[in-house]
Amino acid sequence: MMRARFWGTRGSLPVALTAAGVRLKLLAALRAARGRPLATESDLERVLASLPFAESGTYGGHSSCVQIETGGFDYFVCDMGSGLRPFGHAAMAQRSAGAGQTFHIFLSHLHWDHIMGLPFFVPAFVPGNRVRVYGCHDRLEAALLRQQEQPSFPVDFSIFGAKIEFVRLEPDRAYEIDGVKVTPMLQRHGGDSYGYRFEAQGKAVVYSTDSEHPLEQPGHTARFVEFFRDADLVIFDAMYSLADAVSIKADWGHSSNIVGVELCQMAGAKHLCLFHHEPVFDDAAIDAVLAETRRLEEITRGAKRLRVSAAYDGLEIGL
Amino acid sequence: MQVTIQRHADATVATLVGRIDHQTAAQLEAALAPVLAEAGVSRNAMVLDFSGVDYISSVGLRVLMIAAKQMREHQAQLLVAALQSVVVEIFAISRFNRILTVTATLDDALALCSPAALADYRASQPAAAP
Numbered sequence: 001m002m003r004a005r006f007w008g009t010r011g012s013l014p015v016a017l018t019a020a021g022v023r024l025k026l027l028a029a030l031r032a033a034r035g036r037p038l039a040t041e042s043d044l045e046r047v048l049a050s051l052p053f054a055e056s057g058t059y060g061g062h063s064s065c066v067q068i069e070t071g072g073f074d075y076f077v078c079d080m081g082s083g084l085r086p087f088g089h090a091a092m093a094q095r096s097a098g099a100g101q102t103f104h105i106f107l108s109h110l111h112w113d114h115i116m117g118l119p120f121f122v123p124a125f126v127p128g129n130r131v132r133v134y135g136c137h138d139r140l141e142a143a144l145l146r147q148q149e150q151p152s153f154p155v156d157f158s159i160f161g162a163k164i165e166f167v168r169l170e171p172d173r174a175y176e177i178d179g180v181k182v183t184p185m186l187q188r189h190g191g192d193s194y195g196y197r198f199e200a201q202g203k204a205v206v207y208s209t210d211s212e213h214p215l216e217q218p219g220h221t222a223r224f225v226e227f228f229r230d231a232d233l234v235i236f237d238a239m240y241s242l243a244d245a246v247s248i249k250a251d252w253g254h255s256s257n258i259v260g261v262e263l264c265q266m267a268g269a270k271h272l273c274l275f276h277h278e279p280v281f282d283d284a285a286i287d288a289v290l291a292e293t294r295r296l297e298e299i300t301r302g303a304k305r306l307r308v309s310a311a312y313d314g315l316e317i318g319l
Numbered sequence: 320m321q322v323t324i325q326r327h328a329d330a331t332v333a334t335l336v337g338r339i340d341h342q343t344a345a346q347l348e349a350a351l352a353p354v355l356a357e358a359g360v361s362r363n364a365m366v367l368d369f370s371g372v373d374y375i376s377s378v379g380l381r382v383l384m385i386a387a388k389q390m391r392e393h394q395a396q397l398l399v400a401a402l403q404s405v406v407v408e409i410f411a412i413s414r415f416n417r418i419l420t421v422t423a424t425l426d427d428a429l430a431l432c433s434p435a436a437l438a439d440y441r442a443s444q445p446a447a448a449p
Contacts, residue, residue, distance in 0.1 A: 296412050
């Protein structure tokens with residue numbers, strides 16, 4: 001079974017829940033508990049279940065990192081944002097810290113928020129492991145080496161015990177990697193970014209972040225509709241409102257929930273997952289964007305329903 | 320989609336009917352182009368009567384954004400009037416309700432343009448039956 005596990009879902013910059021934010025959640029929970037039975041664990045769970053996600057949980061603050069479970073033994077990961085660190089710890093725990101693991105990591109691009117997790121990726125320190133970093137950028141290796149040089153970081157690549165390999169891919173070409181068909185595609189973003197389509201076991205997952213969609217170009221739209229075609233899951237950069245994306249934040253390289261719904265509907269995709277959340281947004285704001293996006297899907301629905309989710313750190317979506 | 324242009328004193332009203340989507344947005348853009356060019360000279364306000372629009376997609380909203388920007392450059396107003404309930408929701412979800420001037424009725428929009436525009440519009444309407 002294919003599965004997407006989200007380890008980092010925030011755009012541009014990692015953020016943390018503040019003390020004030022925690023207090024608001026506690027107050028909401030206490031308010032919800034008023035007058036209700038609280039004697040048993042089940043009672044408490046019922047109170048929590050009555051709260052919106054923004055009050056009972058949090059979307060989290062790690063920058064981009066998504067694991068794609070393909071059914072094979074190797075690990076597949078999209079981007080190395082700060083979410084790579086908790087993913088690395090989980091991978092170490094899952095296989096009893098054993099060596100001999102292979103990690104296929106696909107980079108959308110080389111901006112900091114998508115590579116900053118590598119220096120803290122524990123499996124890269126384990127001799128016997130292989131970390132294969134895939135991307136379409138010319139300076140793939142140079143960007144990662146530079147990140148771990150003085151004065152930016154105290155230790156360079158020589159600290160890694162694992163074998164680190166760099167694999168340059170060509171956009172629009174399909175690759176077979178550990179039984180998975182992987183196809184990268186060029187996206188519009190400062191310095192270019194690349195989306196990836198993963199196909200295995202009759203399922204397809206598209207990872208498309210840091211991607212702006214020039215609405216005035218029908219050819220661009222057609223290209224993305226084909227890339228998303230019949231996908232079981234599309235992980236989509238929905239950082240801005242459409243109004244911002246076409247006005248003050250035009251050419252900033254990001255997209256909106258509205259364009260995500262439209263492209264997925266045109267492509268016949270089954271599930272849209274809003275991703276790369278605006279770091280300024282608190283949990284309530286992301287909850288509101290999700291509710292509005294679901295409503296938009298409802299009022300624009302054709303013959304086929306599109307499921308809509310908002311990614312959060314820790315979310316798992318089985319396909 | 321259909322676009323009808325009418326002038327009421329110092330305001331131009333574009334009445335739109337149909338869906339504004341990936342198929343029709345270019346048609347809207349072309350229909351508005353001469354009005355926008357004229358506003359560059361006259362600085363007349365433009366009102367988009369949306370009472371006949373049942374859907375607008377991102378591409379259509381982009382056309383509105385460009386029109387609003389051009390009108391601002393001409394120091395002229397663009398107003399959007401009489402949205403249907405679904406379009407009200409789309410404006411809210413896209414946050415276009417925060418960057419465009421939206422009014423509940425065409426009368427409200429023309430009143431914001433000028434008393435003369437509103438009076439001319441009302442005079443052009445058939446009298447109500449007794």
